Amino acid sequence: xxxxxxxxxxxxxxxxxxxxxxxxxxxxxxxxxxxxxxxxxxxxxxxxxxxxxxxxxxxxxxxxxxxxxxxxxxxxxxxxxxxxxxxxxxxxxxxxxxxxxxxxxxxxxxxxxxxxxxxxxxxxxxxxxxxxxxxxxxxxxxxxxxxxxxxxxxxxxxxxxxxxxxxxxxxxxxxxxxxxxxxxxxxxxxxxxxxxxxxxxxxxxxxxxxxxxxxxxxxxxxxxxxxxxxxxxxxxxxxxxxxxxxxxxxxxxxxxxxxxxxxxxxxxxxxxxxxxxxxxxxxxxx
Amino acid sequence: xxxxxxxxxxxxxxxxxxxxxxxxxxxxxxxxxxxxxxxxxxxxxxxxxxxxxxxxxxxxxxxxxxxxxxxxxxxxxxxxxxxxxxxxxxxxxxxxxxxxxxxxxxxxxxxxxxxxxxxxxxxxxxxxxxxxxxxxxxxxxxxxxxxxxxxxxxxxxxxxxxxxxxxxxxxxxxxxxxxxxxxxxxxxxxxxxxxxxxxxxxxxxxxxxxxxxxxxxxxxxxxxxxxxxxxxxxxxxxxxxxxxxxxxxxxxxxxxxxxxxxxxxxxxxxxxxxxxxxxxxxxxxxxxxxxxxxxxxxxxxxxxxxxxxxx
Amino acid sequence: xxxxxxxxxxxxxxxxxxxxxxxxxxxxxxxxxxxxxxxxxxxxxxxxxxxxxxxxxxxxxxxxxxxxxxxxxxxxxxxxxxxxxxxxxxxxxxxxxxxxxxxxxxxxxxxxxxxxxxxxxxxxxxxxxxxxxxxxxxxxxxxxxxxxxxxxxxxxxxxxxxxxxxxxxxxxxxxxxxxxxxxxxxxxxxxxxxxxxxxxxxxxxxxxxxxxxxxxxxxxxxxxxxxxxxxxxxxxxxxxxxxxxxxxxxxxxxxxxxxx
Numbered sequence: 001x002x003x004x005x006x007x008x009x010x011x012x013x014x015x016x017x018x019x020x021x022x023x024x025x026x027x028x029x030x031x032x033x034x035x036x037x038x039x040x041x042x043x044x045x046x047x048x049x050x051x052x053x054x055x056x057x058x059x060x061x062x063x064x065x066x067x068x069x070x071x072x073x074x075x076x077x078x079x080x081x082x083x084x085x086x087x088x089x090x091x092x093x094x095x096x097x098x099x100x101x102x103x104x105x106x107x108x109x110x111x112x113x114x115x116x117x118x119x120x121x122x123x124x125x126x127x128x129x130x131x132x133x134x135x136x137x138x139x140x141x142x143x144x145x146x147x148x149x150x151x152x153x154x155x156x157x158x159x160x161x162x163x164x165x166x167x168x169x170x171x172x173x174x175x176x177x178x179x180x181x182x183x184x185x186x187x188x189x190x191x192x193x194x195x196x197x198x199x200x201x202x203x204x205x206x207x208x209x210x211x212x213x214x215x216x217x218x219x220x221x222x223x224x225x226x227x228x229x230x231x232x233x234x235x236x237x238x239x240x241x242x243x244x245x246x247x248x249x250x251x252x253x254x255x256x257x258x259x260x261x262x263x264x265x266x267x268x269x270x271x272x273x274x275x276x277x278x279x280x281x282x283x284x285x286x
Numbered sequence: 287x288x289x290x291x292x293x294x295x296x297x298x299x300x301x302x303x304x305x306x307x308x309x310x311x312x313x314x315x316x317x318x319x320x321x322x323x324x325x326x327x328x329x330x331x332x333x334x335x336x337x338x339x340x341x342x343x344x345x346x347x348x349x350x351x352x353x354x355x356x357x358x359x360x361x362x363x364x365x366x367x368x369x370x371x372x373x374x375x376x377x378x379x380x381x382x383x384x385x386x387x388x389x390x391x392x393x394x395x396x397x398x399x400x401x402x403x404x405x406x407x408x409x410x411x412x413x414x415x416x417x418x419x420x421x422x423x424x425x426x427x428x429x430x431x432x433x434x435x436x437x438x439x440x441x442x443x444x445x446x447x448x449x450x451x452x453x454x455x456x457x458x459x460x461x462x463x464x465x466x467x468x469x470x471x472x473x474x475x476x477x478x479x480x481x482x483x484x485x486x487x488x489x490x491x492x493x494x495x496x497x498x499x500x501x502x503x504x505x506x507x508x509x510x511x512x513x514x515x516x517x518x519x520x521x522x523x524x525x526x527x528x529x530x531x532x533x534x535x536x537x538x539x540x541x542x543x544x545x546x547x548x549x550x551x552x553x554x555x556x557x558x559x560x561x562x563x564x565x566x567x568x569x570x571x572x573x574x575x576x577x578x579x580x581x582x583x584x585x586x587x588x589x590x591x592x593x594x595x596x597x
Numbered sequence: 598x599x600x601x602x603x604x605x606x607x608x609x610x611x612x613x614x615x616x617x618x619x620x621x622x623x624x625x626x627x628x629x630x631x632x633x634x635x636x637x638x639x640x641x642x643x644x645x646x647x648x649x650x651x652x653x654x655x656x657x658x659x660x661x662x663x664x665x666x667x668x669x670x671x672x673x674x675x676x677x678x679x680x681x682x683x684x685x686x687x688x689x690x691x692x693x694x695x696x697x698x699x700x701x702x703x704x705x706x707x708x709x710x711x712x713x714x715x716x717x718x719x720x721x722x723x724x725x726x727x728x729x730x731x732x733x734x735x736x737x738x739x740x741x742x743x744x745x746x747x748x749x750x751x752x753x754x755x756x757x758x759x760x761x762x763x764x765x766x767x768x769x770x771x772x773x774x775x776x777x778x779x780x781x782x783x784x785x786x787x788x789x790x791x792x793x794x795x796x797x798x799x800x801x802x803x804x805x806x807x808x809x810x811x812x813x814x815x816x817x818x819x820x821x822x823x824x825x826x827x828x829x830x831x832x833x834x835x836x837x838x839x840x841x842x843x844x845x846x847x848x849x850x851x852x853x854x855x856x857x
Contacts, residue, residue: 036394084574092393093340097534098577100527105570111563222405229398260413267409270402275387278395465705466715472691479689482651483768484677484707493712 003133008251014140016247017147021202022220023227023239024154025195031171031234032191035088035095039080039103041221043196047073047203048212049110052121055208062124066146066204073200074193081192089188103217111214118213143205150201151240154194158236167191171234199224229270232279302448306441315440317553319512322447323505324532325548329454330501331529333494335538336462338474339389340397342526343404347499349411349521351377351506353418356427356516366431370507377503378496385495389488404523411518423517430511443512450508451545454501458541470494531573537583546584601628603664604772604804605650605681610659612645612828619645620828622659627821629664632798632805634819634836636812638848642828643808644686647776650806651683652676663772678710682770686777688757692750696741696760699749701732703764731767738801739763739793755786762793766801773797775807779814787811791818816840824848 022044029037050069054060060068080102088095125138158164169177170187178184202220210216227246231238246266253262306315327348334341351373358364358372388399411418418424430437430446437443461467469490472480477487510516528551536547551572554565580587604627612620620642627633637643648654650661652673660669663679671679690699708714708724715721736745739759744752749760758778765773778794779787791814797803809815815822816836824831824839826848832839839845 030394034394036397084578087578093338093397094577094581096340096394096397097530098574100530101570101573101577103570104527104566105574108563108567108570112567116563225398225401229402233394233398260409264406264409264413267402267406271399271406274391274395274399274402278391464715465702465709466712468691468694468702469706469709476689476691478653478673479685479691479764480706481673482677482683482685483703483764484674484682484710486674486711489711 004255007134008255009248010134010136011255012248012251013244014136014144014247015251016244017144017151018202018206018220019223019227019246020151020240020243021147021198021205022224023231023243024151024236025198026224027228027231027234027236027239028167028171028191028198029195030228031236032167033085033089033095033188034092035085035099036092036233037195038096038099038221039106040195040199040224041217041219042103042106043073043077043199043217044203044220045110045214045217046076046106047200048207048216049114049203050200051204051207052119052212055124056121066201069204070197070201073203074197077196077200078189078193080196081189085192086185086188089184107214107217114214116214118211118216120211121208123208139209143209146205147202150198154198163187163190226266226270229273235279302452303445306444312440313556315444317556319440319444319447320556321548321552322444322451323508323512324528324552325451325545326447326454326505327502327525328529328532328536328544328548329451329458329541330498330505331526332458332533332538332541332544333470333498333501335530335533336467336470336474337491337494339392339491339495340530341400341495341498342397342523343400343407344498344502344529345521345523345525346404346407347377347380347502348506348509348525349407349516349518350380351503352510352516352521353411353424353506354503355507356424356510357417359428360424360426366428366511369428370430370504370511373507373510374500374504377506378500380503381499382492382496385492386488389491389495401523404526408518408522411521418518421518423515423519425515427510427514427516429514447508447512450504455541455545462541531569533583534573534581535576535583537585537587539582540585543583543585550584601631603627603662604629604631605806606662607650608660608662610646610649610661611657612642612649612654613657618828620649623825623828623830624659625823625830625833627804627806629804630798630802631820632794632807632818634815634822635806635808635825636810636815636822637825637831641825641848643825644776645828646825647683647774647808650676651681651774674710677707677768677770680769680771681774682707682765682768682772683774684761684765684776684778686780688754688761688781690749690752690757690760690764692748694749695746696749696752696756697732697736697745699760700735700741700763700767701728703767704728704731704735704769707768731769735763735767738766738796740789755782755789758782758786758790759793762790762797766797766803770803772804772806775805775809777809778807779809779811787814790814794818 022040026037026040029035047069050072051065054065054068055062084098084102085095088098123139125142127138128135129138129141158168166177166182166187167190169180169182170184203217223246227242228239230245231240231242249266250259250262253259253265306318309315327344331341331344334344354376355369355373359366359369364372384403388396388403391399411423412421430443469480469485472485473487473490481487509520532544532547532551535551536543536545551569554568555562576583582589606626608624610620610623611618623646635643635646645654649656652671652675655670660667662668663681666679668676668679691702694702705724705728736742739762741756741759741763744756749757752760758781762778775794778790782790794805794807795818798805807815807819819836821833822836822839823833824845831844831848832842834842
């Protein structure tokens, strides 16, 4: 039993790390721009598609390909922010509709270019390692490892880099930040770029494990939603806690009952939390 | 001037009622029916957008109406009229029940909450196979019938849909022109002022939410008997998104905008059936362009052009 | 001399934000026929106290009665239907409608406070008819007749604030609560606003409570003044007494306001 629980715990944490990567970008964008990015799943999908080109088609080294894919998505995200989203900063409802429109468009464009079918690419690593009876697939371990490295880097960036400090300042109090001479425009650009990069990274990391196609962004997007509401919209620590929580809960329910029940329960939890504590488990009410 | 107006309305009414019989093209009649149905749904969404509360559960409410009437007719032997009536009651009642809770939230939180609620409803349809038939939904829903006479003629369905859309259109127009509409408008931006003058904002929100739900439920009831099948897919979150697209394209400030929006957008998927992706791409691009350059929609554009020619 | 009849009666009102006390155990009552001023230095809790009476903020503890009826815990719209109508510190109007339409809605919103009023067609028709008469009268009373067809959002700030008062009057109050009626007005407009408030009490028999920064205006038009400082009641008295109260002067010294 203990071994089973540990196995569930490991599975949950592995999945949770991916959820955190998705959710951090989502919550960062909302915290800073007050825009709910309904296109977040599409940036995930673009990351996967980019990886497919760099890794499977051009034959680049896996790590180089992941890096390039994430960078491409970041640049694309910044372009989207500059051209389409900037005028909607702070206008929650219209901003949300705009991201919906962007999501529809990206999805359709990719479907036209690549076709609607889903494809698989070879996995960079295979096999399983066993640690004290716990099975961990190597590819999952790789994803988890990269996620940990990136998330630590992101933490250090927010903690020490001037740009990161500016982001946190804007997220906390827009006006105070502007008074200190921080230019919000630039912060929006970088935040959206980094948010999209994290989504693209998650997509690139998961691409070899799952399949790649225009519609693969929907489920990760839903997960990011759930995680972010659990943790509190706009709260970075909340996204970390929420991601781990969702990963563990899903792993548990998937083992003992089934995944649909797990999804139902997570949505039920979302409803309950929004009603009782709209700011989320970790967030402070504004 | 006034006589001309009346004549124009009568001519329009005759044209709207008569064209399928003159044209005699089944496919075009089908598209006309869809336009009417989506107009009705988009009007139900417009009620909510007017008070600043975008509900992504609108498709799910329509689905509850559709499944409700389908099951009532198939499992409990309800006649069509009773099943259809029930679809509106289900939509309205569900809204009335969840309203007091969900309407406490505003802005993005309301959107996310209705999104989650909609997903739960759709997941229930999908997973509760015994009752709702799972992913495949329910097939063989009885067609509409009046006095024991089963309706098979597409033109009659078109007329039913037209009557519903026209009813919704005139109902909303009457509401928006009355003080009720004035109160609704203040709920969006000036709620505090309205409340200070004695308006029970929550009661009004609930009334609007329930009316919107009733309309969506009726649309669902019609859907079930027109298509004779219901599937969860038809009522998922993209349904609500389409309604938002119609509203943004037409312009949320007037019901006429909704009609125009539906008239332009609904035929697209049917005309571009072999190239669904292109249609969706067009949807997205149109939406982006309108949001960025014409946030008031077609109606706003018309007003602008008119304003200029008046000067 | 007979005991004055009570209008608003606040007993032991307290308000905490988290652990922070904004209002601590404040009790007072206003009289019928009186213009009652609430003053205090910045951050003293004037606005909080105001919002407790209007029902905008729920009280942590305490009770409020109006003309003998308990109104504790009622929301803003319910308070309004009891006859207590408030005005706002900033100009708060429906900006896209004409001045006249604003006033008309001010009357009708109170009559149509819940959706089911629309089911009563007779009530609706009667209300619309009355609205026409009432609107013209109120617009004239407030001296807004000339601007009545203009769009409210285009009006000068002073006119918009007067319009706010007109809307409140149209709602048919027995008690007016005014949040800084002089804020943002120039001296001429302030004087006119003061005169309007006096006429509201004298000619319409509406009791007035106002929260105000402009001490000169308050001492000119108010019958009694309540001074609040750090969330506590400092004094309630006639204007001339308040002006010479050493505690009040001390409380204001830090704020550097001349009481004379």
